[in-house]
Amino acid sequence: MEFVRISRNAWGQSELLGASWEPLWLFVAAGLAAIVVHALFVAVASRRANKTGRRDRTGGA
Amino acid sequence: MEAAADEGDAAPGRVIRHRLPERLFHWVMAASMLVLLATGFLPVIGIKFPWVTIHWIAGLVLTAAILFHVVRVSGWLGFRGMSVRLDDLRHAVRHATGRSLSGGHRSGKYELAQQLYHHTVAIIVLAAVATGIVMMAKVDTPLWQRDPYLLASYTWGIVYVVHGYAGMALITLLIVHVYFAFRPEKLWFTRSMIVGWITEREFRERFDPERWRPERRDA
Numbered sequence: 001m002e003f004v005r006i007s008r009n010a011w012g013q014s015e016l017l018g019a020s021w022e023p024l025w026l027f028v029a030a031g032l033a034a035i036v037v038h039a040l041f042v043a044v045a046s047r048r049a050n051k052t053g054r055r056d057r058t059g060g061a
Numbered sequence: 062m063e064a065a066a067d068e069g070d071a072a073p074g075r076v077i078r079h080r081l082p083e084r085l086f087h088w089v090m091a092a093s094m095l096v097l098l099a100t101g102f103l104p105v106i107g108i109k110f111p112w113v114t115i116h117w118i119a120g121l122v123l124t125a126a127i128l129f130h131v132v133r134v135s136g137w138l139g140f141r142g143m144s145v146r147l148d149d150l151r152h153a154v155r156h157a158t159g160r161s162l163s164g165g166h167r168s169g170k171y172e173l174a175q176q177l178y179h180h181t182v183a184i185i186v187l188a189a190v191a192t193g194i195v196m197m198a199k200v201d202t203p204l205w206q207r208d209p210y211l212l213a214s215y216t217w218g219i220v221y222v223v224h225g226y227a228g229m230a231l232i233t234l235l236i237v238h239v240y241f242a243f244r245p246e247k248l249w250f251t252r253s254m255i256v257g258w259i260t261e262r263e264f265r266e267r268f269d270p271e272r273w274r275p276e277r278r279d280a
Binding site for chain 2: 004009015016017018019023024027030031032034038041048
């Protein structure tokens with residue numbers, strides 16, 4: 001994967017053009033991954049909270 | 062004058078969270094950002110149209126909105142609500158590692174995650190805006206003729222790299238922002254960005270009145 005776009009000018013020198021668009025999907029994937037990670041964290045945390053609540057109501061153990 | 066303009070902002074028992082100027086700033090920023098991302102990236106994925114003029118005009122709107130926000134924060138709102146505090150960080154670590162089950166800790170006007178998100182967006186948007194303003198030198202506008210020789214070729218390359226990566230990073234941040242805006246337990250934050258207020262109950266449950274002393278309309 002290329003991270004920058006480079007071309008050759010009329011004198012054969014390499015020239016930095018800008019960001020490569022190849023990593024674009026990575027940024028979209030990172031956003032979607034953050035959603036999945038957060039949703040999982042919330043699910044685990046609420047399960048843990050429910051368990052603790054049940055234990056408190058039944059007097060421990 | 063502002064108090065008069067906000068008369069309708071909060072019914073009795075409602076706590077004012079975002080005044081009209083802040084809500085306008087948020088939605089103008091949101092609209093201009095969506096236009097900027099669409100005009101910046103649709104051509105990249107193959108949807109071709111004359112995007113340059115729309116892009117730089119939306120960029121100027123975003124720049125004006127940010128300047129307005131900086132003036133509002135400096136002169137009226139202050140920086141306290143967005144200042145990250147050590148005890149918030151400690152609580153976040155305890156919560157994330159399962160040593161604390163969320164409850165108990167109350168934040169100032171903005172929660173730690175909101176503060177961190179704001180600061181991240183601020184840095185990336187400022188990078189995009191600063192490079193975008195420089196790139197305006199390559200665009201013919203009614204106000205000036207383009208001057209592609211303003212910077213050396215390599216420097217132009219750096220400017221384009223920063224602008225491109227800032228734009229791509231903003232896609233990630235936008236996805237995350239929209240996700241949280243629509244999460245059921247966060248909808249009242251979204252409502253407050255539309256109508257300006259939260260309920261007294263929402264305030265008492267989530268915020269430390271010592272750290273955030275909002276205006277309210279009591280019955």
